Amino acid sequence: MNHETDAVKVYFFPFLGGGHQIPMIDTARVFAKHGVTSTILTTPSNAAQFQNSITRDQKSNLPIIIYTLTTPENTQLPEIGMSAGPMTDTSVLLEPVKQLLLQHRPDCIVVDMFHRWAGDIIGELKVPMIVFNGNGCFPRCVLENMRKYVVFENLSSDSESFIVPGLPDRVEMTRSQVPSFRRNKSEFTDRMTQIEEKSLGIVINSFYDLEPVYADYIRNELGKKRWLVGPVSLYNSSVEDKKERGKQPTIDEQSCLNWLNSKKSNSVLYISFGSVACLPMKQLKEIAYGLEASDQPFIWVVGKIFNSSKSDDQTCSENWVLDEFEKRMKEMDKGLILRGWAPQLLILEHDAVGGFMTHCGWNSTLEGVCAGVPLITWPLSAEQFINEKLVTDVLRIGVQVGSREWGSWEEERKELVGREKVEFAVKKLMVESEEVEEMRRRVKSIAEKAKRAVEEGGSSYGDIDALIQELKNLQNGKDV
Numbered sequence: 001m002n003h004e005t006d007a008v009k010v011y012f013f014p015f016l017g018g019g020h021q022i023p024m025i026d027t028a029r030v031f032a033k034h035g036v037t038s039t040i041l042t043t044p045s046n047a048a049q050f051q052n053s054i055t056r057d058q059k060s061n062l063p064i065i066i067y068t069l070t071t072p073e074n075t076q077l078p079e080i081g082m083s084a085g086p087m088t089d090t091s092v093l094l095e096p097v098k099q100l101l102l103q104h105r106p107d108c109i110v111v112d113m114f115h116r117w118a119g120d121i122i123g124e125l126k127v128p129m130i131v132f133n134g135n136g137c138f139p140r141c142v143l144e145n146m147r148k149y150v151v152f153e154n155l156s157s158d159s160e161s162f163i164v165p166g167l168p169d170r171v172e173m174t175r176s177q178v179p180s181f182r183r184n185k186s187e188f189t190d191r192m193t194q195i196e197e198k199s200l201g202i203v204i205n206s207f208y209d210l211e212p213v214y215a216d217y218i219r220n221e222l223g224k225k226r227w228l229v230g231p232v233s234l235y236n237s238s239v240e241d242k243k244e245r246g247k248q249p250t251i252d253e254q255s256c257l258n259w260l261n262s263k264k265s266n267s268v269l270y271i272s273f274g275s276v277a278c279l280p281m282k283q284l285k286e287i288a289y290g291l292e293a294s295d296q297p298f299i300w301v302v303g304k305i306f307n308s309s310k311s312d313d314q315t316c317s318e319n320w321v322l323d324e325f326e327k328r329m330k331e332m333d334k335g336l337i338l339r340g341w342a343p344q345l346l347i348l349e350h351d352a353v354g355g356f357m358t359h360c361g362w363n364s365t366l367e368g369v370c371a372g373v374p375l376i377t378w379p380l381s382a383e384q385f386i387n388e389k390l391v392t393d394v395l396r397i398g399v400q401v402g403s404r405e406w407g408s409w410e411e412e413r414k415e416l417v418g419r420e421k422v423e424f425a426v427k428k429l430m431v432e433s434e435e436v437e438e439m440r441r442r443v444k445s446i447a448e449k450a451k452r453a454v455e456e457g458g459s460s461y462g463d464i465d466a467l468i469q470e471l472k473n474l475q476n477g478k479d480v
């Protein structure tokens with residue numbers, strides 16, 4: 001570790017929600033391991049979700065603390081916990097952040113891009129700012145070139161495909177796969193662009209060998225400074241840290257691991273759609289029937305269920321289908337259904353897990369890659385359809401289930417993925433074949449590279465030290 005960095009103070013201001021908060025906390029922790037004094041700014045309810053891991057770090061003498069932001073009385077503090085969406089307005093935190101920055105000037109503040117209002121105030125106070133964008137280099141480049149070059153109104157329909165211009169690979173998309181707020185000019189995207197323009201650069205949870213041409217593209221073609229510091233999930237080395245990442249698991253991890261211990265290597269499919277996705281019961285039924293027909297062992301984390309305006313009778317009978325399915329799978333020792341928060345890192349790295357059906361959230365994608373398991377891609381929202389292209393077309397480490405339509409997690413999805421598609425994708429990935437063997441070899445080789453990236457001498461390790469050095473130069477009044 002670089003012991004000359006003791007004096008560098010960095011504030012980390014994560015977004016108030018799972019998919020962005022989790023990697024930012026890990027980033028703050030790894031910077032502390034590199035000698036930076038890390039302070040995490042968050043609300044009391046969000047602090048509770050990762051307090052234990054920070055306490056463990058403090059016991060190991062790492063220079064890291066949590067600063068809880070309190071808002072003036074009678075102000076509605078967003079109690080949005082793990083379900084914050086990118087559109088959630090967090091500007092109520094503006095005043096406490098401003099006061100903090102006025103009192104204690106850090107050498108730098110790392111801000112999640114979803115705090116899109118924060119750029120103005122931090123700029124005014126002249127505190128050096130770095131943006132954390134929550135996804136990788138590939139989606140960053142695709143989104144940028146789509147914003148610059150694609151005229152969505154010129155497409156005849158949502159299903160007409162277009163090529164995203166100017167990229168190293170041929171990336172073909174349809175309008176239906178693009179987030180609705182990216183299809184037209186919107187204040188939301190403008191603000192995120194502005195905050196980045198005001199920053200020193202971007203911290204990215206990725207590693208060079210995963211997407212080298214896109215890491216270079218960001219620097220050389222988009223002209224942005226970027227530091228690739230991940231995969232940050234790999235900095236969780238203890239079972240405790242892995243188990244409690246993001247939230248306290250609501251599942252007894254030991255019984256889950258015991259079940260996995262009874263299964264053959266690479267035989268189990270892990271299924272999860274991340275921290276915010278909300279699928280309707282009729283979609284869950286299709287998954288259940290598809291899984292049963294595929295006859296492959298599985299662990300399925302059933303997340304939040306979309307509550308439509310159906311009558312109670314109908315909802316009850318649908319719940320019953322899932323309950324019956326769960327009972328049957330348990331009796332046959334075929335599958336586990338987990339309800340609540342699962343210890344994803346522990347499950348994924350278990351030797352019995354041989355595939356991951358994922359919604360392609362950036363973290364889950366990286367975590368699957370780091371565990372060396374091929375993926376079944378089932379994108380739903382955010383930039384997940386772009387991540388799917390990286391997985392299946394560029395890296396060739398996964399198969400698509402056939403999800404075609406982007407949807408916001410607050411709305412009921414129009415499209416259902418039918419049971420036969422589920423069965424087909426599961427069999428394709430979990431029944432051994434030369435094609436799957438190839439995928440497995442490729443993903444395992446990327447996983448090895450990921451581990452090397454975060455070790456001393458690795459690319460991400462080096463990027464962290466390089467960023468710290470830049471901040472020291474800034475501190476000393478040198479140009480960076």
Ligand code: UDP
Pocket residue numbers: 018019020022245246272273274275276277301340341342343344345360361362363364365367
């Ligand atoms: N996660 C977890 N247990 C769960 C669900 C999610 O640990 O039951 C973690 C997962 O490991 C990942 C994050 O939550 O780090 C989800 O982030 P991702 O970018 O994949 O998706 P999002 O939740 O933002 O849609």
